Amino acid sequence: MTAPPVAADGLVKHYGERVALDGLSLRVGQGEVVGLLGPNGAGKTTTVKILLGLVAPTAGHAELFGLPVTDPAARRRVGYLPEQFRFPGWMTGAGLLDLHGRLAGLDAAVRTEHAAEVLDLVGLRGRERERIGGYSKGMQQRIGLAQALVGNPDLVILDEPTSALDPIGRRDVRDIVRTLRARGTAVVLNSHLLSEVEMVCDRVAIVDRGRLVRSGRLDELVGGALELRVRLDRIDGRALDLLGGHGEVVASEGTEVLLLADDPAAIADLAAELVGAGYGLLALVPLQRSLEEVFVELVRAGDRDGGAA
Amino acid sequence: MTLREAASRRLLLAVLILSGVFVALLALGFALAQDLFAAEGVDDLERDASAAVLTILGLYVASFLSAFLALFLSAGSVSSEIDSGQLHAVLARPLSRRSWLLQRWLGLAIVVVGYVVLLAGSVLLVARVTTGYQAVRPLAGLGLMALQALTLLTLGVLGSTRLSTLANGAVVFFAFGLAWMSGLIEFIGGVIDNVGMERVGVITSLLLPSDALWRGASAGLASPAFLAAAGAMAADDIGGFPFAGLTLPSPALLTWSLLYVPALLLLAVRTFTRRDL
Ligand SMILES: Nc1ncnc2c1ncn2[C@@H]1O[C@H](COP(=O)(O)OP(=O)(O)OP(=O)(O)O)[C@@H](O)[C@H]1O
Numbered sequence: 368m369t370a371p372p373v374a375a376d377g378l379v380k381h382y383g384e385r386v387a388l389d390g391l392s393l394r395v396g397q398g399e400v401v402g403l404l405g406p407n408g409a410g411k412t413t414t415v416k417i418l419l420g421l422v423a424p425t426a427g428h429a430e431l432f433g434l435p436v437t438d439p440a441a442r443r444r445v446g447y448l449p450e451q452f453r454f455p456g457w458m459t460g461a462g463l464l465d466l467h468g469r470l471a472g473l474d475a476a477v478r479t480e481h482a483a484e485v486l487d488l489v490g491l492r493g494r495e496r497e498r499i500g501g502y503s504k505g506m507q508q509r510i511g512l513a514q515a516l517v518g519n520p521d522l523v524i525l526d527e528p529t530s531a532l533d534p535i536g537r538r539d540v541r542d543i544v545r546t547l548r549a550r551g552t553a554v555v556l557n558s559h560l561l562s563e564v565e566m567v568c569d570r571v572a573i574v575d576r577g578r579l580v581r582s583g584r585l586d587e588l589v590g591g592a593l594e595l596r597v598r599l600d601r602i603d604g605r606a607l608d609l610l611g612g613h614g615e616v617v618a619s620e621g622t623e624v625l626l627l628a629d630d631p632a633a634i635a636d637l638a639a640e641l642v643g644a645g646y647g648l649l650a651l652v653p654l655q656r657s658l659e660e661v662f663v664e665l666v667r668a669g670d671r672d673g674g675a676a
Numbered sequence: 677m678t679l680r681e682a683a684s685r686r687l688l689l690a691v692l693i694l695s696g697v698f699v700a701l702l703a704l705g706f707a708l709a710q711d712l713f714a715a716e717g718v719d720d721l722e723r724d725a726s727a728a729v730l731t732i733l734g735l736y737v738a739s740f741l742s743a744f745l746a747l748f749l750s751a752g753s754v755s756s757e758i759d760s761g762q763l764h765a766v767l768a769r770p771l772s773r774r775s776w777l778l779q780r781w782l783g784l785a786i787v788v789v790g791y792v793v794l795l796a797g798s799v800l801l802v803a804r805v806t807t808g809y810q811a812v813r814p815l816a817g818l819g820l821m822a823l824q825a826l827t828l829l830t831l832g833v834l835g836s837t838r839l840s841t842l843a844n845g846a847v848v849f850f851a852f853g854l855a856w857m858s859g860l861i862e863f864i865g866g867v868i869d870n871v872g873m874e875r876v877g878v879i880t881s882l883l884l885p886s887d888a889l890w891r892g893a894s895a896g897l898a899s900p901a902f903l904a905a906a907g908a909m910a911a912d913d914i915g916g917f918p919f920a921g922l923t924l925p926s927p928a929l930l931t932w933s934l935l936y937v938p939a940l941l942l943l944a945v946r947t948f949t950r951r952d953l
């Protein structure tokens with residue numbers, strides 16, 4: 368069995384009085400695309416910095432590909448786009464990629480060929496001979512992304528890769544992440560853009576106040592208890608009983624009720640029971656909760672607990 | 677890693693051009709002085725002495741310029757890389773912080789030593805061609821000047837692993853200024869036989885031997901005529917020449933300075949590997 372790209376246990380980080388991480392554990396499997404999602408200051412950047420050996424955790428342990436993050440060899444198959452990067456303006460794009468190719472241990476011949484490939488991927492082909500200082504903000508982010516892809520890493524860590532990009536750039540990044548996934552590259556994507564995470568990630572880890580508050584496959588997160596809008600031709604006690612057997616009626620108005628279903632798989636049973644009992648089933652609409660709702664809910668809940676404590 | 681060299685390409689170019697102007701001015705000064713002396717029929721001894729003083733002053737300026745170059749290159753050598761996020765991307769590669777820092781230092785050290793040798797060498801060459809100037813121990817002198825620049829460079833790299841570029845630049849600049857001042861205080865203490873003042877100088881050279889090294893270097897780069905003239909001044913109780921030394925550094929100072937650079941470098945590696953980025 369090969370070691371997973373990321374295995375972190377009980378990461379704690381204190382900056383003086385401030386607690387940036389409070390016992391966060393994270394696992395990323397081979398070829399898995401994981402989104403670290405959280406509000407500002409949640410500890411996303413701190414987490415990935417610990418994974419890269421840039422920040423020493425106050426407590427806890429982290430490994431990349433089975434090697435402790437304190438060992439430089441752990442980073443042999445890793446590419447990283449820092450949150451804040453301003454590459455030296457005097458360097459050309461090609462120069463930057465060559466530098467990283469060298470650091471990744473590629474031969475000179477391979478480096479040039481490889482650089483062309485990643486430039487294609489980020490859409491900067493033809494601009495690589497120019498100084499980075501003359502790049503636009505979005506182009507700088509693209510070259511930063513290119514730099515992280517040099518050496519065909521098995522784990523790519525992207526800390527808010529789309530903050531400076533236009534909508535097309537964002538879509539390009541999504542396509543790049545999909546390409547990486549298709550190649551079997553594991554990706555950790557930090558973001559507070561839910562839509563971005565929603566569209567490309569296999570799994571989402573929601574971080575708040577230095578803790579992992581929820582982690583799971585996207586459909587699990589937004590699934591679970593499912594809200595149903597049910598409209599019948601009439602509502603009476605028996606109908607409410609039937610509905611109550613499958614969940615909790617949270618609201619009702621006229622002949623319409625909002626049901627928080629216990630088991631989304633049992634919707635068909637509910638429909639059969641209602642019809643069997645002679646009700647006219649006019650509407651049965653699953654209201655998929657969006658990731659955004661889950662996210663906001665969790666963070667709000669954290670706020671309340673934080674306030675109470 | 678020659679990163680830094682490339683980064684400072686423009687800075688280096690500007691420095692090289694200005695240094696060229698400085699050497700050209702010095703050459704012009706020598707030529708004009710020679711003409712003047714020839715016209716006024718000044719005797720050889722006096723001519724040699726004044727050429728020697730001009731050369732030593734030229735070298736003094738060269739040592740200042742080298743010190744400033746070392747300061748500029750080192751002040752942000754680590755901190756500016758952290759600020760730009762460039763370092764984070766580089767260190768995410770399988771590269772240890774120690775080897776990154778040592779390569780960084782080495783690249784800067786090569787630039788600085790090359791600059792010292794080039795600049796001081798040009799001053800000596802110009803003096804030699806125009807006035808027949810001969811240094812007593814040119815290689816030892818150049819070596820000591822290079823060591824002086826290296827102590828400042830290494831101090832700057834050490835500071836840069838912890839401080840912001842601006843704070844670090846200020847600290848190293850003040851340290852350099854203090855070392856320079858204490859060199860003068862030590863000199864005056866020697867003239868008026870004040871043990872306390874001399875001690876100040878000794879203690880400062882322990883903390884930052886840059887000025888002491890310059891004084892040693894100047895003794896090696898001086899000509900016999902300069903040493904004779906300054907020696908005569910010293911014997912006359914005028915006290916000699918305040919900005920240069922007459923003796924090569926003691927073995928103790930030399931040993932200390934040679935240990936100083938690796939010790940500071942080791943400390944820099946320690947602080948750098950332990951900090952959060
Ligand atoms: N160098 C530091 N010194 C002190 N506190 C820090 C430092 N770096 C981070 N913190 C604190 O740690 C907490 C987590 O910061 P972090 O940068 O990991 O958040 P984030 O989730 O990446 O936020 P964002 O979405 O804004 O990028 C914050 O409260 C921040 O103030």
Ligand SMILES: [Mg+2]
Pocket residue numbers: 411412413450526
């Ligand atoms: Mg962040």
